[in-house]
Amino acid sequence: MAAAAATAAAKGNGGGGGRAGAGDASGTRKKKGPGPLATAYLVIYNVVMTAGWLVIAVGLVRAYLAKGSYHSLYYSIEKPLKFFQTGALLEVGIVPSSVVLTSFQVMSRVFLIWAVTHSVKEVQTEDSVLLFVIAWTITEIIRYSFYTFSLLNHLPYLIKWARYTLFIVLYPMGVSGELLTIYAALPFVRQAGLYSISLPNKYNFSFDYYAFLILIMISYIPLFPQLYFHMIHQRRKVLSHTEEHKKFE
């Protein structure tokens, strides 16, 4: 869901990394883009993010080759993963698309990284972590390069195609990884009473993190299909539109 909402937030053109006039499906009219200074900032941001996620991808591959197995690769990319995923908080607000959708996506990613994987050390060796890390890494590399190229008004069709096609596999993959990880964390949360407070206390408040995590998992049921089908719809719009455009080029 954190994976899908990223693409959904963009709504068919340059969402997270700034809008661009050309190379998107919203029409032949060039939109009034951000000023030159803002564009420079956005390009730099998107390039840095692309690079960051490439570092994570390379880190994963090297660790796999060194270890000879795909287990516990989390530790080899833990720091850049935390840094670049948390850094995405900067996208909220500079993004032309829905602030609600963007912040939802970033918050859910940050939640998974910090409040689940980081906080419950026992799940860090789970294979489900690798599942969502790979899904996020591929998605983000494509997404940020999509924005970079869009801003520079030179979007290769391959990148556009990748952005609107690979999600079909990457999204369910990411969601599975996320859900399995949260599920794996549950017994440890219950045992340690992690982030939970019980009565009596002087502020007359209680919070059961275990129950909260279960609610989060349940929330995937209505949210995942909506985001997924939204992306499928976007794909039809964007990719068929480009076909028409190509006729006139």
Place this chain on the structure above:
Amino acid sequence: GKHVEILDAKTREKLCFLDKVEPHATIAEIKNLFTKTHPQWYPARQSLRLDPKGKSLKDEDVLQKLPVGTTATLYFRDLGAQISWVTVFLTEYAGPLFIYLLFYFRVPFIYGHKYDFTSSRHTVVHLACICHSFHYVKRLLETLFVHRFSHGTMPLRNIFKNCTYYWGFAAWMAYYINHPLYTPPTYGAQQVKLALAIFVICQLGNFSIHMALRDLRPAGSKTRKIPYPTKNPFTWLFLLVSCPNYTYEVGSWIGFAIMTQCLPVALFSLVGFTQMTIWAKGKHRSYLKEFRDYPPLRMPIIPFLL
């Protein structure tokens, strides 16, 4: 007479043609005529406008005063199922009143079975029940007898949204306040007395403002005037804020939070404050736009600050 044609704002499809309409007919009357040909679109869910993307015309607008020729072209938009404000208010306020009492009386299946129908030994818990219930009874009575609504209806989906908010928070705070493991306020009776004073003053203040606003507007009218302080000292807050009713409302809930020393109550106050600030700022802006001589000292909701 004039002719009126009504087109769908999105598809431009001709929906209705009314001939021989009186020039001094109002939009309300035209809406009634339109309902005759399309009974599923009762007047409350009709938005008629001169421009498909323009503002809705008001019910009181008169046909001949509009910039149209002998045939007026109006564009129609369906506002969706509507529900009256009174119905929404009564439902959203009756819920918390009833729900809180379920927790107060410790109805079965909420707390452990050994607590069923037991009573708290803390005075503040009984006091809190009285205050909470009084608050919502007051709101229900004001809805029935005091408020004069500018709009008759709102979209139907609002009732689900609003009830979830009010009923949800009521259940959440009632659960803790009436819990067998409830912890009374740290500073004891002193804290409760102070909090009660704040609560009572703010309830009286809020009621005074509602009465003052009611008196600004004659029954059945939709006139808008600048509110001013009256002889009632509680209304003197009008000197400093545009929406003292909201100021007092926040105050009441802060009082209730201090009285119960319950975090969910504080969170409810915070959320309510945020929403009321948005409303107050909107109201303040409309006052400024409508009245050239609007008192400059006034802030929307918090004197001098916000």
